[in-house]
Amino acid sequence: MKKCMSCVVLAVVFLMTISFSLLSQDAEKQIVFLNNIRGSVYQVENAAGGNIALYLGKEDILMVDTGTDPDDAPKIEAALAGLTDKPVKMVVNTHWHRDHVSGNVFWAGKGATIIGHEKLTGRLSKKIKMDFFGRESEPLPKAGWPTVPFEKEKIIDTGEGKIRLFHVQAGHTDGDCIVHFQKENVIHVGDLYFNGLYPYIGVSSGGSIGGMISALTHVMKLIDDDTxxxxxxxxxxxxxxxxxxxxxxxxxxxxxxxxxxEGKTLEEIQAVKPTKEYDADWGVAWMNGDEFTHLVVMSLSGN
Ligand SMILES: [Zn+2]
Known part of the structure; x- marks a missing residue:
C-alpha cells in the first residue's frame, strides 16, 4: 500500500511538472529541492521549465539551464546553500527557449558566466515567431545573454573530471548544446529529447525532426548502457x-x-494517424498525435 501511494505521488508530481513546465506558467509555486543524480551531478526538482542540472565542484558550481520562472532562481540558490558554500560560476544553456534560460539574468547578477552555442545570442536578443504556437517569444534582457560562445565544442576541466559541451548539428534548434559529464557518465541532451511526451521541434529557429534524429544518433554512439x-x-x-x-x-x-x-494534405496525413501506436505513451502529457503530426509536417515541408 505504501509503495502504491509513493507511485501515485510520483506520477502526480511528474504530471504536475510537465503541465507546469509546458502548459501553465502561472501555476502554484512549489518547493525546489536538489536530487543527486550521480557523483557531483545533481538535478533540480520542481522548478518550472526544462530540466536543470548542477555540477557541484570543489571550487565552484556549473549549472545547465535556468528554467522558466526567474523566481525559482533564488529558491535554487537557497537549496544549494544547504549543500555547498561555493558560487555558481558558470551557466550553460542547452538552447534559447525561454523555459531554459529565464534564470540567466539572476545568475549573471551573482557573477556567473553564461556559456552557449554561438547562435544563442542572436536568438535571445530579438523577438522570434513560434509559428506552431501562434505566438512570439520576447527577447531576454541583455544581462542574460552568453558572453562565452562556442561553435563546435568546449571542454571544461573541473580538476576532478571533464565536462564536454558540444554541438552536433541543428536539431531541436540551430544552437543546441549537449553537456556531457564524462567522469560521471551523465549527459544532458536538452530538448533534443522529451521523455514520455512528443517533442516540440523549433522549426522557426532552424530545428527539424531529421536533425534531432541525427544528433541523437550521434549521442548514442558516445554513451553506454550505464549512462x-x-x-x-x-x-x-x-x-x-x-x-x-x-x-x-x-x-x-x-x-x-x-x-x-504522395501529395497528401495535412488533414489527409492526420487522418491516416501516422503516430497511432505511440499516442498512448507519448501523446498524453501535452501534445497529442494529431498536433505532433502537424509539427512533423511543418518540419518536413519547410514551413
Ligand atoms: Zn526547447
Whole structure:
C-alpha cells in the first residue's frame, strides 16, 4: 500500500511538472529541492521549465539551464546553500527557449558566466515567431545573454573530471548544446529529447525532426548502457530509453515523408494517424498525435 501511494505521488508530481513546465506558467509555486543524480551531478526538482542540472565542484558550481520562472532562481540558490558554500560560476544553456534560460539574468547578477552555442545570442536578443504556437517569444534582457560562445565544442576541466559541451548539428534548434559529464557518465541532451511526451521541434529557429534524429544518433554512439541521460523534459532516462524515442521519431518521420511525397494534405496525413501506436505513451502529457503530426509536417515541408 505504501509503495502504491509513493507511485501515485510520483506520477502526480511528474504530471504536475510537465503541465507546469509546458502548459501553465502561472501555476502554484512549489518547493525546489536538489536530487543527486550521480557523483557531483545533481538535478533540480520542481522548478518550472526544462530540466536543470548542477555540477557541484570543489571550487565552484556549473549549472545547465535556468528554467522558466526567474523566481525559482533564488529558491535554487537557497537549496544549494544547504549543500555547498561555493558560487555558481558558470551557466550553460542547452538552447534559447525561454523555459531554459529565464534564470540567466539572476545568475549573471551573482557573477556567473553564461556559456552557449554561438547562435544563442542572436536568438535571445530579438523577438522570434513560434509559428506552431501562434505566438512570439520576447527577447531576454541583455544581462542574460552568453558572453562565452562556442561553435563546435568546449571542454571544461573541473580538476576532478571533464565536462564536454558540444554541438552536433541543428536539431531541436540551430544552437543546441549537449553537456556531457564524462567522469560521471551523465549527459544532458536538452530538448533534443522529451521523455514520455512528443517533442516540440523549433522549426522557426532552424530545428527539424531529421536533425534531432541525427544528433541523437550521434549521442548514442558516445554513451553506454550505464549512462544517465537527462532529457530537456520528463524523467531521467538511459540509452535504451533514448533509443526507443529515436525509433519512434524515425518511424513517424518516414511515414509522414512518404505521405507528403504522395501529395497528401495535412488533414489527409492526420487522418491516416501516422503516430497511432505511440499516442498512448507519448501523446498524453501535452501534445497529442494529431498536433505532433502537424509539427512533423511543418518540419518536413519547410514551413
Ligand atoms: Zn526547447
Amino acid at each position: 544517465i541521460v537527462i532529457p530537456g523534459h520528463g524523467p531521467l532516462s538511459n540509452k535504451a530509453g533514448l533509443k526507443k524515442y529515436v525509433d519512434m521519431l524515425s518511424t513517424i518521420q518516414n511515414r509522414v515523408s512518404k505521405l507528403l511525397r
